[in-house]
Amino acid sequence: MARAGLTAARVVEAAADLADDVGFENVTVSALARQFGVKDASLYSHVKNVQDLRTRVALLAGGEMIDRIGVAVAGRAGKDALVAFANAYRAYALERPGRYAATQIRIDPAVVAESSVFRRTAEVTYGMLRGYGLSEPDLTDAVRLLRSTFHGYCGLEASGGFGAPRGVQTSWERALDALHVLLEHWPRDETKAA
Amino acid sequence: MARAGLTAARVVEAAADLADDVGFENVTVSALARQFGVKDASLYSHVKNVQDLRTRVALLAGGEMIDRIGVAVAGRAGKDALVAFANAYRAYALERPGRYAATQIRIDPAVVAESSVFRRTAEVTYGMLRGYGLSEPDLTDAVRLLRSTFHGYCGLEASGGFGAPRGVQTSWERALDALHVLLEHWPRDETKAA
DNA sequence: GCGCAAACCTAGGACTGTTAGGTTGCAGCT
């Protein structure tokens, strides 16, 4: 019988595609094996367990996402950069819902440490804010606020949390306007508290 | 044999407690039955299926949460109200992580329509913003931004998303300062777009 | 063409979700 030609990378990518199709919480070892026309047990040569599989999908998605964002913000500054970052973020979340959901799971700190995804994400995010002239610790606070807002907005949008008729796209643009104003009027931390 | 005295409400409450203990995604029919010293099948007299169980936990948690928030913001306005709302929100998320996680699941719109939780949530949230003098559609945009930010912040905090040493509590307070400034400088929608 | 590592399989155990249908305890009525 012809072999499926499985490989760790191929399995993870298929899992990511499956997540976009049926939702991240529904990517199961069995379903994945079915896609390849292979028995469940065969996947365990390439992936330790479901936990491991999900972590890998998360890292794949996180890498793809920050790459797209990085391209979008390249050569931009100030509000231009903010909007480009935010729109690339949201576009990814809407286009690849399963992969985006994967990026939200808790990941083992040991894995985080040896992956480049988080470093790149931090670099791009801090870089985007460069034009606003913030310095630590305000910078960290601002990054956290922005991440929270993007994360929260896309999460609520994806889960149908916005019931009112007002257009979600319009609200998003308004939110970006507001965040831009906010970054320009950022209440500076006089106390330099740690 | 002495009966456990199960009831739909009691089952749901136990499920919520279990969620706070072991995480919402780990509340399972079997585990719940074990807690009551009862067979799995017995629970199906009180709850349609896991989906139904989770939805009920979500509604319970959502109700508890908005009640606590409502008490916190009562009699306050402006920044006072904003801070009270936000702190009550975050406190609930931190104290009852399982219940809070439950509030984030997607809920059948039919259920949403006939539950009072969402109406109350909207009332309290819009009420909190009254002092800032916003009017529609800016009001809806601001509500969405705030909800997203709180939701996103607590989600990231709970999943360990804040790696840097800067205190999470301090960043939170700074974020509230910033949001207050933002609401006072809200970029008005001149076009009255829908 | 031989060997070996990787790819894939069979078999099976443990847990979870769910249904169908049976039994039993308890409240209230007579």
Place this chain on the structure above:
DNA sequence: AGCTGCAACCTAACAGTCCTAGGTTTGCGC
């Protein structure tokens, strides 16, 4: 006290999922 009915609870069974242990095959490098 005895009956009755309903709700609480049970047994039995099946399907799906995760995972392990150990066996077989395929294809690539020599």
